[in-house]
Amino acid sequence: IFAAVEMAPRDPILGLNEAFNGDARDTKVNLGVGVYFDDNGKIPLLAAVKAAEETRLKAAPPRGYQPIEGPAAYNTAVQNLLFGKDSDLLAAGRVITAQAIGGTGALKIGADYLKRLNPEAKVYISNPSWENHRALFEAAGFIVEDYAYYDAGTRGVNFAGMKADLNKMAPGSVVLLHACCHNPTGADMSDAQWAEVVGICQERGLVPFLDMAYQGFADGIDADAVAIRAFSASGLQFFASSSFSKNFSLYGERVGALSVVTASKEESARVLSQVKRVIRTNYSNPPIHGGALVAAVLASGELRAQWETELAGMRDRIRAMRAGLVDAIKATGCAQDFSFVAQQRGMFSYTGLTAAQVERMKEEFGIYAVSTGRICLAALNTKNLDYVAKAIAAVTK
Numbered sequence: 001i002f003a004a005v006e007m008a009p010r011d012p013i014l015g016l017n018e019a020f021n022g023d024a025r026d027t028k029v030n031l032g033v034g035v036y037f038d039d040n041g042k043i044p045l046l047a048a049v050k051a052a053e054e055t056r057l058k059a060a061p062p063r064g065y066q067p068i069e070g071p072a073a074y075n076t077a078v079q080n081l082l083f084g085k086d087s088d089l090l091a092a093g094r095v096i097t098a099q100a101i102g103g104t105g106a107l108k109i110g111a112d113y114l115k116r117l118n119p120e121a122k123v124y125i126s127n128p129s130w131e132n133h134r135a136l137f138e139a140a141g142f143i144v145e146d147y148a149y150y151d152a153g154t155r156g157v158n159f160a161g162m163k164a165d166l167n168k169m170a171p172g173s174v175v176l177l178h179a180c181c182h183n184p185t186g187a188d189m190s191d192a193q194w195a196e197v198v199g200i201c202q203e204r205g206l207v208p209f210l211d212m213a214y215q216g217f218a219d220g221i222d223a224d225a226v227a228i229r230a231f232s233a234s235g236l237q238f239f240a241s242s243s244f245s246k247n248f249s250l251y252g253e254r255v256g257a258l259s260v261v262t263a264s265k266e267e268s269a270r271v272l273s274q275v276k277r278v279i280r281t282n283y284s285n286p287p288i289h290g291g292a293l294v295a296a297v298l299a300s301g302e303l304r305a306q307w308e309t310e311l312a313g314m315r316d317r318i319r320a321m322r323a324g325l326v327d328a329i330k331a332t333g334c335a336q337d338f339s340f341v342a343q344q345r346g347m348f349s350y351t352g353l354t355a356a357q358v359e360r361m362k363e364e365f366g367i368y369a370v371s372t373g374r375i376c377l378a379a380l381n382t383k384n385l386d387y388v389a390k391a392i393a394a395v396t397k
């Protein structure tokens with residue numbers, strides 16, 4: 001039965017990890033995958049998470065099935081982070097949330113549900129976007145196209161191009177938007193631009209799907225929710241996927257959520273019933289552990305404050321690495337100006353390095369980046385910063 005099976009292509013980002021792990025050089029640096037490392041190059045276990053975990057281990061709760069949509073305590077905590085705890089939408093019962101298996105699982109549940117809801121719709125993702133966006137929506141049966149987003153000339157958002165593309169979309173089209181910390185470019189829209197996007201979605205009857213994988217990594221928890229809050233204030237209905245992989249450093253626990261904003265409390269009940277049906281036929285109900293830790297941290301005044309401090313620490317360290325990289329490249333005498341790296345937001349930078357330059361970084365220096373020139377700033381630290389800067393200067397000479 002498997003004789004004719006072809007080898008599937010490797011994930012371009014996760015595949016880099018395998019190559020990196022096989023590299024024997026002790027100076028090697030992995031700027032490929034989007035994971036936050038601390039200054040010692042380790043994935044942190046946040047102290048707030050550790051404390052919640054210790055309490056939970058002591059309590060040794062039984063492991064029954066969870067509700068299909070996950071526990072209310074978790075889902076309410078997610079809603080408060082995304083929409084703000086004083087949100088009118090929440091008070092009106094216009095938001096439903098289901099725990100999901102990471103942000104990826106949330107996108108998958110949302111995509112499957114949208115396919116049932118509106119099978120003929122087209123899905124639009126930014127150009128460029130996270131690779132898996134296209135794959136997830138195509139796997140759900142949609143035709144996926146892209147809208148203009150990144151402007152390599154300004155290293156910012158090609159907003160005129162984006163608006164022109166949004167204005168061409170048929171009513172009912174699904175528009176996937178990165179809520180903050182755009183992956184892979186690091187280029188985000190301004191508040192005023194978000195307001196315009198909301199207006200176009202409203203005028204054209206588009207279905208916004210906001211993907212929030214990095215809340216707290218740009219400016220702060222509420223500041224990074226500006227897109228969600230703008231859509232919330234518009235009266236539109238929309239989807240939001242969210243993830244605690246990055247901001248709780250819980251990657252492998254697979255903790256995320258799908259939220260859907262509906263027109264009314266009554267509509268919410270019907271939509272939730274359908275989302276539950278999608279979940280039931282995928283994996284029945286979500287795992288307990290990671291979500292319980294997040295819910296416990298967010299429910300405790302003390303642990304929440306500790307988490308916010310730790311999150312700010314991650315955010316500040318990435319910012320320091322951005323500034324440090326710009327300075328260190330400049331200090332090599334490199335002719336090219338990299339100051340844009342300090343303006344970009346979140347974990348990533350589209351450096352403008354070509355595929356050939358990325359290849360040289362790997363071959364000559366053992367520094368791994370995505371072939372598109374994307375690097376993860378959160379993998380830089382005070383020990384490897386100068387080495388990476390010298391490599392960039394060398395390959396761009």
Ligand code: PLP
Pocket residue numbers: 034101102103104105130178183211212213243244245251254255256
């Ligand atoms: N969406 C974007 C834009 C991402 O960068 C990621 C990265 O991991 C995800 C979703 C998926 O998050 P998770 O690892 O929680 O599945």
Ligand code: TYF
Pocket residue numbers: 011013014032033034035130132183
């Ligand atoms: O873009 C990244 O590096 C992260 C991690 O299939 C990731 O979002 C990358 C690829 C993938 C899953 C997660």
